Every structure is written in C-alpha cells, then in structure tokens.
Amino acid sequence: MTTTPLWSMIADTLRGEIASGQYRPGDKLPTEAALARRFGVNRHTVRHALSGLIEDGTVTTRRGAGAFVSRPPTEYPLGRRVRFHQNLAAAGRLPQRVFLHIDTRNADPDEAKALALPTGARVHRAEGVSLADGLPIAHFISTFPATSLPDLPDHLRHTGSVTQALAACGLPDYTRAVTRLSARRASAMQARHLMLREGDPVLHSVSINHDADGRPVEFGRTVFVGDHVTLIMSPDG
Incomplete structure (x- = not known):
C-alpha cells in the first residue's frame, strides 16, 4: 500500500x-x-x-x-502605439509607474545611435518600475533628446506618464518604429526591483518611438517579468 x-x-x-x-x-x-x-x-x-x-x-x-x-498574465499589446496606462486599463488592471531616477546626462553610444544624436549629446534618462494591480511587471529605462524636450523631466515627475509628459511638451502622438525582443536572465538589480531571484527568466525589449515627422523621441529598454506578462504583437495597433 x-x-x-x-x-x-x-x-x-x-x-x-x-x-x-x-x-x-x-x-x-x-x-x-x-x-x-x-x-x-x-x-x-x-x-x-x-x-x-x-x-x-x-x-x-x-x-x-x-x-x-498565481494570477493570469497581463496581456500587453506591442503595436504602433504602445501606451502603458491605456494597455493595462484595457486589460482590466490598475496601472502604476514609479520613477526611480530622472536625470539629464550625456548620451551613451547606444542612446546616441538610437536617437540619431551626436555622440555625447544631452539626453533625459528616466528609470522606473511598471506595476499592474500593485505587482511589478517591468523595469524600464527610457531616454529622450534633451534639446528638443527641455521641460520633459518636470512633466514626467508631475504626470507619472510618458504619454502625458510628451503631450505637455507639444507631442500629442508618437508611434513605435522598432521593437526587439530577447529572452534573458534577470540581473541582481533587475531582480531587486521586480521582486525576482537573480537569474530568473525575463523578456528584454529594446524600442524606438518616433514623432509624426519620423524623428526619434524615445529610446526604451524594458525588462518584463516572464510569467507576469503576455506580450501581444499587433503591428496595426
């Protein structure tokens, strides 16, 4: 027996x-x-x-x-218009973004290339954590050209939203030009912010957003928690 x-x-x-x-x-x-x-x-x-x-x-x-x-993964569309708050609200989740650091510095080579800027040009850099219903789902670093968006840091701090901050700077619309996805392991820093263990699987996204004239306005590097998010590719979204 x-x-x-x-x-x-x-x-x-x-x-x-x-x-x-x-x-x-x-x-x-x-x-x-x-x-x-x-x-x-x-x-x-x-x-x-x-x-x-x-x-x-x-x-x-x-x-x-x-x-x-466990709760069902949050569905997160990646289309022509990627809007964090709208995407999560549409999925029935409560969106929240917490900015950890917002500063202005010289662009590193990757940032300068992505934003079509001269090496060492000034950029705004915002780092933070995205949450759905209070659960961390992503760690992000977004970089913006400082010369064309001088007041962006103040608007980011005031609104807590990239979309609203860009609109306040005179950019009511922007679209996704490039998204690259790869599977990785969480670093110690990412694990700390996302309440994971170092080495847990994550999805790494590198993206570039353009304004209506085709000029780069945002270079994004985002790490999504693998089992908390389902990324949906929607080219026409």
Missing part, C-alpha cells in the same frame, strides 16, 4: 482551498512557519509542498515577500 507523502497532502489541501476561492489570485499565502504550525510539520515539508505548487503554476513567489496565488 502506497502512502501519500505529507508534503503532497499539504499541497493538495492548499490547491483545493485555492480552487474553492478561499485564496484568490494575487492573495498571499500564510508564511512557512504558519503553515508548519497548522499542519503540524516542519518547515522543510511545507517548503516541499510549496515547491510543488510553484512547479504546476498554482503559486508564485516574490523575493523577500512570500508565496502568492
């Missing part, structure tokens, strides 16, 4: 509670210590049970925050 391991029984119990709605998508599960007390086992057994739930996609973990019930 085969005996079901304790960790498997605990995993099945938690899986059933999640299926019944006791824990909803995005909810945090009790700590390992609390689960160990509840089931009368040691934390190693609980950790084994949680690993089983992580492997089948029922639960995800966030570095330093604990285990959470």
